Amino acid sequence: MRITDRVHALRIPFSLPVGPGKTLERFVYAYIILGKEICLIDSGVSGSAEIIFDYLRSLKREPDELKLNVLTHAHPDHIGGAREIRKLAHCLTAAHPDAAPWIEDTERQFAERPVPGFRTIVGGPVKIETLLRGGDTVGLGEGYSLEVIDTPGHARGHIALYCRREGALFSGDAVPAPGSLPIYEDAVESMRSIRTIQSIRPLSVLLSSWDEPRTAGIQDMLAKAAGFLQKIHSAVLNEMAAAPSAGADELAPAVLRRLGIPEYLLNPVLVRSVRAHMDASAFRNLEKIRVAG
Ligand SMILES: [Zn+2]
Structure with a gap:
């Protein structure tokens, strides 16, 4: 899907097993930035190479023109x-140093964060040749570049990429989807990352991994995401008050009920989100958090 002449979005569907006989249909976006050389943001799931390369060919471009694959985070x-794309396009793969260990050792990631269906959707480890940190700039040629913005919280070493000339932000999973499964490691950092994104100007295109590309209502959507984070926070604080000695595992089902999220979706990743709010219980109102500095 063409977003601008340079920026194209690819919606990649996949299924996750979430229980006996139950699968969750999901999708993730990967983004292509066209120039003399091509840059790919994120890589989708195992098997995405074919979708991405077919799309490039439909634009009369070849896979070996893809020179850089930037990964917003390690999920x-x-x-x-990424492994297959690297192998077929011979591109460089880039990520934040804190994300690299889980990308270069996917078995370690699975051991530390056992997501259902992990081995189905991950095609194996890939070496990170280019390390990117907040404040870095990635030149794309012809006056185009990507500014790297640290947006941790959802995941360690999560980065967003900002193309100033297009006013376009590739936000990965930094902005939680209002009403959807809350997934993050640090609730305070997650709110701070939303605040950082809210402060970016111009912000005329928001390109998230889970949401349709947005060119209108961006600030409204970001405000809703911050409100959703606070809603979960309040739900966790209320459950903590009702059962002060309970752990995250025990509180998580009640928190999901409060949020209207079906309990069969409960897994260790969601328990971790609940724990993130318990760790941030010194804050009553996360929405008061502002951009650092
Ligand atoms: Zn993620």
């Missing part, structure tokens, strides 16, 4: 296709 649906 399976973002890195799953």
